[in-house]
Amino acid sequence: MKNFLFGIITTLIGLAIFGFINNKKEREIPKKEWIIAPRFLTLQKGITKEQAKEWMENEYLPLYRYHSGWNAQLGEPTGSGKWGKPDNTAKEKGDFVLIYFFDSPKTRDHYFPPDGSWSEDIQKVLAEHKSTWDDFFGKYFVQEKYQNEEYTMFESAK
Missing domain, CATH: 1.20.5 (Single alpha-helices involved in coiled-coils or other helix-helix interfaces)
Known part of the structure; x- marks a missing residue:
């Protein structure tokens, strides 16, 4: 017992x-890391927001459907400023924000290697859609005002 x-x-x-x-x-x-990369876009003179938005939705954004682990979304800045002061004085944000999402730093480095080159995947799509790429800065947006930022994200509330 x-x-x-x-x-x-x-x-x-x-x-x-x-x-x-x-x-x-x-x-x-x-542990998870991903990259967000906002790009602030300023319209060329003579182009309306409606024209640019329609072009982005129909011509430019569909190019990102070719790439796995990478997405792009278009938005419009609605506020920028210091804490409690949404007066848009902190930094000029342009007319649109294009945010790229990479599922990992490895994915971003695949498409855009650290040496500054572009991957063969990117070059192939650009060659196939050269007129769309040429219109991006040639017709719709001002290249000199293009702001390029990237952030490595490593924590999430959910």
Whole structure:
């Protein structure tokens, strides 16, 4: 009887320890890094926001459907300023913001290697859609006002 009771207690202790270890592993969040890269765009003179938006939606943004791990979204700056002062005085943001999302730094480096070159994947799509690429700065946006920023993201609330 004594051995039977000792076996049950040992089994219960083992299950409790095993359950605690498994519970702890489930709560650990795996390390993840991704890149967001806002690009601020200023319209060329004579181009309206409506014209540029329609062109971006129909011609430019579809080019990013060719690339896995990389997405692009278009938006419009609605506020910029110091804390509590949305007066747009902190920095000129242009007319649109184009935000690129890379699922990892490795993906970004695949498409845009650290040496400053562009990957063969990018060059192929650009060659196939040269007129769209030429219109980007040639017709719709001012290249001299193009702002290029990148951020490595490493934490999330969810």
